[in-house]
Amino acid sequence: MKKIEAIIRPGKLDNVKDALGSNGVNGLTVTQVIGCGKQKGNTQVYRGVEYTIHLIPKVKIEVVVIDSDVDKVIEVITQVARTGEIGDGKIFVSSVDNVYTIRTGASGEQAL
Amino acid sequence: MKKIEAIIRPGKLDNVKDALGSNGVNGLTVTQVIGCGKQKGNTQVYRGVEYTIHLIPKVKIEVVVIDSDVDKVIEVITQVARTGEIGDGKIFVSSVDNVYTIRTGASGEQAL
Amino acid sequence: MKKIEAIIRPGKLDNVKDALGSNGVNGLTVTQVIGCGKQKGNTQVYRGVEYTIHLIPKVKIEVVVIDSDVDKVIEVITQVARTGEIGDGKIFVSSVDNVYTIRTGASGEQAL
Amino acid sequence: MDTGDTAFILVSSAMVLLMTPGLALFYGGMVRKKNVLGTFMHSWIAIGLISLQWILIGFTLAFGTDQHGLIGGLDWLGLNGVGMDPNADYAATIPAIVFMAFQMMFAVITPALISGSIAERMRFPAFILFMLLWATFVYDPVAHWVWGIGGFLRNMGALDFAGGNVVHISSGYSALVAALVLGKRKGLGKESMAPHHLPMTVLGAGLLWFGWFGFNAGSALGANGLAGMVFVNTNTAAAAAAIAWAFVERIHRGKTTMLGVASGAISGLVAITPACGFVTPLSSIFIGLVGGLVCYIAISVMKAKFGYDDALDAFGCHGIGGTWGALATGIFATKTINSAGADGLLYGNVSQLGIQATSVLVTVVFAVVATIVILKVIGLFTKLRVSEEQEANGLDLSLHGETAYSEFI
Amino acid sequence: MDTGDTAFILVSSAMVLLMTPGLALFYGGMVRKKNVLGTFMHSWIAIGLISLQWILIGFTLAFGTDQHGLIGGLDWLGLNGVGMDPNADYAATIPAIVFMAFQMMFAVITPALISGSIAERMRFPAFILFMLLWATFVYDPVAHWVWGIGGFLRNMGALDFAGGNVVHISSGYSALVAALVLGKRKGLGKESMAPHHLPMTVLGAGLLWFGWFGFNAGSALGANGLAGMVFVNTNTAAAAAAIAWAFVERIHRGKTTMLGVASGAISGLVAITPACGFVTPLSSIFIGLVGGLVCYIAISVMKAKFGYDDALDAFGCHGIGGTWGALATGIFATKTINSAGADGLLYGNVSQLGIQATSVLVTVVFAVVATIVILKVIGLFTKLRVSEEQEANGLDLSLHGETAYSEFI
Amino acid sequence: MDTGDTAFILVSSAMVLLMTPGLALFYGGMVRKKNVLGTFMHSWIAIGLISLQWILIGFTLAFGTDQHGLIGGLDWLGLNGVGMDPNADYAATIPAIVFMAFQMMFAVITPALISGSIAERMRFPAFILFMLLWATFVYDPVAHWVWGIGGFLRNMGALDFAGGNVVHISSGYSALVAALVLGKRKGLGKESMAPHHLPMTVLGAGLLWFGWFGFNAGSALGANGLAGMVFVNTNTAAAAAAIAWAFVERIHRGKTTMLGVASGAISGLVAITPACGFVTPLSSIFIGLVGGLVCYIAISVMKAKFGYDDALDAFGCHGIGGTWGALATGIFATKTINSAGADGLLYGNVSQLGIQATSVLVTVVFAVVATIVILKVIGLFTKLRVSEEQEANGLDLSLHGETAYSEFI
């Protein structure tokens, strides 16, 4: 099983979730994050004092899927979350050793 | 070493933390998340406009432990966080290459 | 590629970000977390009722880098985030199978 | 001059001033996190600009010597001649300057009310221009028609105790027009636009309710029995409308919401505004109940049906509630409460309802046409609406360069 | 009729109205995030329902023609005969309708106070029924006994300037009963139930303090020297109690908290309420200091010891503080401040303390018994307490279908 | 005695009281999340302590029988002799106790204003001591000099209608000194110290604006034409300064911020405070515009240049704005508005500007010297500043053992 972590623009969350859902991927977990990279931050001025905010609000979506679903998920996210502007975000894929469903105690792929 | 990520109901956080503590697992990190899966969301109505909230508040607990502790931790979490209703959450186990304690600079298992 | 997750004191975030930046590491993602470990929590009293807050505010920094950068990143974080007091935090290193840049569709090391 | 009356109107003026920051909270809690300060700005900049507009030109346009029933003359330009002595034409027992101050607060909040419909998408320079033009070319004339000595609606016998036409109908229908001209928010119906901070909205509603006592009872222009009656009518209608909204929500959706109770209360306050100095407390119960009901229907059913994006329901609340209130005045008014008023339908005077309907119609048509013209004219000089990117990033950051909350410190 | 007095009571009424939304904030900040709106609702629905109950039936039950010292007659049903002329029996210089309005605001906030003890677990329909029955069968009679012409506690000579018995003792002990009947919140003592938003609570305390000037000084029913004295006593006791709480917290726990200062201020305001029109400012310091102290002990020590779950300390604050205030009135009252009052123990009149104690006892016994009966009767028709699942999910979502904050937008 | 005047001053006193919790919000929103309650505390403990200080000793020091023009005698210690009858020396138409109460609210808020400059780093015990000493040795004497019968600045002819010298200059320059003595916050210029909750700040500004009507118009000590004029001047200057700040921000930085509009409004309110009872509304526009401008420059340019850490701009706003206001009074004052005042420069009386400048100078020198002495003396007994660790963890947790928000419930 693989874990897919996608850091995307907050405004794209609903779309990505829906697109994944219509591709049969229903389980996911979302975290509010801030991040930086190529996208430059914005400058905020409070009473004349400038604060450059380098860390920009993003949303992290985590989906754990069986290996054969990885490509599909990545394609869906890449398509739906893309605007073409710097700051669209990254997807990280890593391996998961095991999964458990707390409610049933099931583990492995059937736990998903 | 392994990282155990458990997505649980927010109300179970205190119990899980205490149970882990009394099993000798004291280090953990908690994140506020929202998620979806089999559990259906709820509908909120604001001035007559319905919003179905698919993403439900959850809490993510991350614990990094030595390999031999993994089963114990999973058992504790599974027991304590279970209500038997849909939405109890998932546990993901993955491998960690190395751990460092910032304060001491120690690495590997003795860093935990 | 490796993912480096550092749990640090919130007050150290700006310093760590800047230090990484001046070492050429510009991409990172930050999450607000709470955690416990050796650091003991604090007691808060509300109208005479004591609540011991075991979970202390921390910040999690996630950086995905190519393998050869791992040591540098760990050194920078360890140096900058250290106060020497209990509660400085941990760094976890794990493997990442693949990385994608949503904007370009690039994958692998050139996606970073 | 009477010190008791003066004390009452001074304090009432302060209470009405507080309504505009209250409105900022009421509206601000209902928008998304990224638009809070932009929404606040609409109310706050109204306080700043209209306070100045009013003393320079607005007051004399509204209350200066009548010109053909349509507008006040320029005799009081820059408050020239508005002093510490009473002006018996309007309020014989309080200094003229206090009457002016009290009226100023009405002029301030009215354009701010409009901002509810165009929330989350209007450009700030366009909003400023709109407000200044609207205050001068819509509010000031309508105030003159209804309240100015010689104003043609006043002469016609239209009853509007504290601003049904002048404040709520004028702003409500203008808000609808502005929403239509600007178009819908991006993502409406697709993304969640749930209120980001309901306690803020409820706090705003509380301050509005408080201030409304100054607004309505202060309109008696003295601390007397009539002011007392108005006070009770105001509270009663607000309470009844809150209950009505809660009740119909329960029937229609299964649950009573806090936002519903607060919205209901505001609807009731709107509905009773024109009537409060002419009706009995028992009539106020009825006016409030129906007020809550019609606003609920307008906001929860009609808006969805017609599909306009009146973001925070400035039209649904003030336009609809104000219309009902103006008509209700023609039904429930009685001279036993206010001998300077008139009897309504229920008390045997059918014609009053006709007069009220006419005054509503006149106000609506004028507000609609004038708002269209004003927006078109502004559109010739500057864009009305923010860019897609600005809208996505939120007004706070893109227009004002600040964020309401800093989560990570 | 006096315009100055009328102005003062009109504004005071508005200020007391504002206390209930203020209470919503005060209480709402202390609950968990998931219960904010449910907690707000308790106060807001009180404004809606009791405003109507009062004009329809409550006012006449409390202030109508006396029936055997126990209750008012139905002469003023639906405000029949309550008009713009003064009723010299109660307030000779202000319109009767204004007196009615001022009293209404007291009737509104009192049941809302009770909601503090049953926070985070009572079903909404049960709460609505409770409030209506309690207002009618507890508040209205007690108000009559203490303040109505012919009321038996009034005739007995009990002193209660602004509502020690009527407002605080009646609600405080009823709150205790309600907490006991409903049982503890799930997880109490195990999970953290720390306040979710203390700035909200402190803001609420600020609005309460402000409104309390209307509450207490307005009870002089005129803008006169007595009102001034009451004003000063009110502020002084609140300040003293805030300092007392801060101080004892520092001794007992090592740190002075903001919540403590705010809680102390409210305790002092409660304690001075019955006494404020009868005592000197220096006595007020003492009443405030002791008020802060006894409430601190009740809330921080006694509650833990006895183990009842008075969630937001409605009993600890209003029951205990009100009792102290009523007794303190019997100790510190002096005719030099208010010739219509009486001298207390300190001024040589031992019997006044006895009278005060009796009036407390009567109020407590009646409130306790009546509350038990009301809750039992309601329990026959509908469940009082939410289900475990609803409690876990929070009242906002499970009862009202909304959430206070939307974090992710 | 006049009931109308009394009603007005009673309500004004309540409104001024509300300003201090309003200030807590205004300041609290601008600090970092970890220091909210610590910042609130500064204002709230001022209410508690100075309310008591004032009735015990402060009032008589400020307004008791003059001693050589420098201080009041102890005749009214503990309010001895301050009763329900008017004291014609100060206010012939309201009870002496009401005059005392009104003045109390000024004494309360003034030291709280100072807390803005030392936010996020002062120890709580040191702050308490500072406030008590400062109130007694700075505020009370200055109030006597300017407002007390026989006070030397009053005798000199200095005009200060509602507290330019007494409130804003005294607190503003003391705040600067305190900021310098305490030193900068750790991490200033390196870490982000952006405001954590701007809606809270804007709400605070709204309450301050509301309360300021009581502050300024109430200083007429009656509900009369002058009060009306003051009311209008107050609102006008606030509005003008808000617009000025918005405008200069737009020019200087490209964007108009909500925080800027709120800050501008407060600057205008400060600037008009000494002048409001002596100038025309048109002059108020000018005073406001310049007030907004000079405070903007002080806060956005000067502070950065000199590098002192006036955290929340207590000096930039009150010191600078108050100085401008005091001088402006010497320019724009006219006897046509207030025959008890004087004419200013513009009306041909050059000397008035000199008198105003002298009074500013005297107040500044005294405040600066006294504040240094007080802080040095306190420093002998206890540390002024929190430890590095406490500062890093935040005042809420380290000084008060509580946190403002609990995010995870």
Ligand SMILES: Nc1ncnc2c1ncn2[C@@H]1O[C@H](COP(=O)(O)OP(=O)(O)O)[C@@H](O)[C@H]1O
């Ligand atoms: N190396 C990295 N490690 C962790 N997170 C990263 C990394 N690079 C980028 N991110 C995350 O992705 C977001 C978008 O990256 P950015 O470089 O700004 O734009 P783009 O992905 O379009 O090139 C960042 O805000 C950050 O949260």
Ligand SMILES: Nc1ncnc2c1ncn2[C@@H]1O[C@H](COP(=O)(O)OP(=O)(O)O)[C@@H](O)[C@H]1O
């Ligand atoms: N495949 C998945 N990847 C990531 N998170 C998941 C996945 N499936 C479920 N979750 C998380 O677990 C939570 C509970 O899952 P759900 O399917 O609703 O109930 P249950 O675990 O009882 O079957 C979700 O809200 C989500 O946060």
Ligand SMILES: Nc1ncnc2c1ncn2[C@@H]1O[C@H](COP(=O)(O)OP(=O)(O)O)[C@@H](O)[C@H]1O
């Ligand atoms: N085993 C662990 N798994 C996950 N997070 C941990 C673990 N141990 C510590 N942490 C995180 O690191 C933080 C600091 O750890 P702590 O033991 O208190 O101090 P130190 O790292 O200085 O020994 C904790 O608050 C927690 O968030």
